[in-house]
Amino acid sequence: MTVTAKRARILLQAGVIVTLSIALLSIAPAAQADSLTDKKNATQTKIDQNKAQTSRDQTALNKAAAALLKTQQDLVTAQADLVDKQQATQDAQAEDTRLAGVAAQAQRTLTTRQTQLQTAQQAVADGEANIEKQRQQTGLVVQMTAQQNTTLLSLSIILSNFDVAQMNNRMQWASTVLDASQNAMDQLLQAQTQLQQAQDKAQLAEQAATDAHTKAQQASQAASAHLVSTQTAAATARQAQTTVTALLDANKKAQATAKAVVQADKAKQTQLKQQLAQIEQQIKDAEEAAKHVDNPPAPAPTPSGSGATPSQAKAIALSLLPNYGFSSSQYSCLVNLWNYESGWRYNALNRSSGAYGIPQSLPASKMASVGSDWRTNATTQIKWGLGYIKSRYGSPCGAWSHEQSHSWY
Numbered sequence: 149m150t151v152t153a154k155r156a157r158i159l160l161q162a163g164v165i166v167t168l169s170i171a172l173l174s175i176a177p178a179a180q181a182d183s184l185t186d187k188k189n190a191t192q193t194k195i196d197q198n199k200a201q202t203s204r205d206q207t208a209l210n211k212a213a214a215a216l217l218k219t220q221q222d223l224v225t226a227q228a229d230l231v232d233k234q235q236a237t238q239d240a241q242a243e244d245t246r247l248a249g250v251a252a253q254a255q256r257t258l259t260t261r262q263t264q265l266q267t268a269q270q271a272v273a274d275g276e277a278n279i280e281k282q283r284q285q286t287g288l289v290v291q292m293t294a295q296q297n298t299t300l301l302s303l304s305i306i307l308s309n310f311d312v313a314q315m316n317n318r319m320q321w322a323s324t325v326l327d328a329s330q331n332a333m334d335q336l337l338q339a340q341t342q343l344q345q346a347q348d349k350a351q352l353a354e355q356a357a358t359d360a361h362t363k364a365q366q367a368s369q370a371a372s373a374h375l376v377s378t379q380t381a382a383a384t385a386r387q388a389q390t391t392v393t394a395l396l397d398a399n400k401k402a403q404a405t406a407k408a409v410v411q412a413d414k415a416k417q418t419q420l421k422q423q424l425a426q427i428e429q430q431i432k433d434a435e436e437a438a439k440h441v442d443n444p445p446a447p448a449p450t451p452s453g454s455g456a457t458p459s460q461a462k463a464i465a466l467s468l469l470p471n472y473g474f475s476s477s478q479y480s481c482l483v484n485l486w487n488y489e490s491g492w493r494y495n496a497l498n499r500s501s502g503a504y505g506i507p508q509s510l511p512a513s514k515m516a517s518v519g520s521d522w523r524t525n526a527t528t529q530i531k532w533g534l535g536y537i538k539s540r541y542g543s544p545c546g547a548w549s550h551e552q553s554h555s556w557y
Contacts (some may be wrong), residue, residue, distance in 0.1 A: 196411060197423065208406050209409075212399065212402045220396060223393065224309070225307075229388065230382075230386060230389050231383045240374050240378035240379075241378075242377075252283060262358075271342075271349070271350070276343060279339045299406030313389035453525045453530070454525045456527075458492035461493075461494065461530065471534075472538050477545075478543050481547070481548040482547075485544060488505065490508050506526060507533025514532065517532065540557075541557065
């Protein structure tokens with residue numbers, strides 16, 4: 149077979165491949181566009197649903213924040229109340245101590261009054277004994293007086309029988325008897341007066357002792373009741389603070405949970421928006437690919453690809469996609485990628501970095517791993533580029549996505 153025949157056969161095979169690829173591409177973009185539109189609509193629906201859920205979760209977060217604020221205010225109130233109750237308890241304890249002193253003083257007063265009562269009662273008993281004694285003495289005096297009166301009655305009779313000296317003695321004796329009688333009566337009256345005074349003192353002492361005992365009991369009862377009341381109030385305040393503290397912890401956890409949910413919603417919203425942007429870009433890419441179908445690239449050049457034009461290079465790339473496991477749906481991403489990088493020119497050079505060729509290899513000599521003609525052969529460059537994309541990004545669309553995010557791939 150001559151060289152010319154071989155070349156014709158190769159050109160025919162390349163033409164068939166390009167024709168089939170174009171036919172597939174003419175079907176794929178339309179199907180891909182429909183699929184992407186469905187994905188876009190589904191993603192937009194998810195975004196709308198996520199927005200609604202985020203709104204609900206934000207409302208729950210606001211409620212949790214309001215509940216937390218109220219609980220914090222309640223805690224401040226409970227703490228202030230506890231301080232008041234603790235101060236009241238201290239005051240009650242001080243009052244209890246004071247009333248205990250009052251009760252002790254009342255007890256001492258009661259003891260004193262009881263002693264005074266015993267003394268007064270003894271004085272009454274002594275007075276009664278003294279009166280009895282004075283009564284007895286008075287009775288004797290009265291008896292003697294009565295006897296002497298009899299004697300005096302007969303004094304006139306016997307005056308004549310005594311001399312003057314004897315008469316004087318008799319008169320003096322009579323005067324002494326009368327004085328003794330009067331003295332006995334005075335002592336009896338004095339004893340009665342003292343007895344009455346002793347009885348009055350005893351009565352007063354008994355009443356004072358009763359009053360002191362009553363005051364002591366009242367003071368003790370008041371102190372006990374007041375202390376129990378304030379202790380109960382303090383215990384209630386402590387329980388209230390414990391309850392509010394527990395509620396505060398629960399509300400903090402609820403707010404933290406609500407915040408986490410809202411943050412997750414926002415992260416999901418961001419992710420969905422990114423997905424939507426990618427789908428929209430893929431739709432644009434599919435539309436761009438459809439344009440290429442309407443205006444298919446020129447027939448493929450020689451297999452060597454040496455000196456290929458951008459259109460010829462695109463046709464070579466389309467024919468090589470299956471060799472790397474890529475479907476024709478990846479073609480639009482590859483076109484966008486190398487349009488951006490080199491305009492599909494085999495001799496494109498980035499003077500600042502040194503990147504070269506259609507895939508903009510850096511360094512350019514990497515492409516020598518595929519062929520020594522890497523400087524001028526589009527096929528060599530495209531093979532190296534597709535191999536690099538497969539190993540690094542998995543697919544041309546993966547590389548194009550990275551290019552869009554970072555301006556390099």
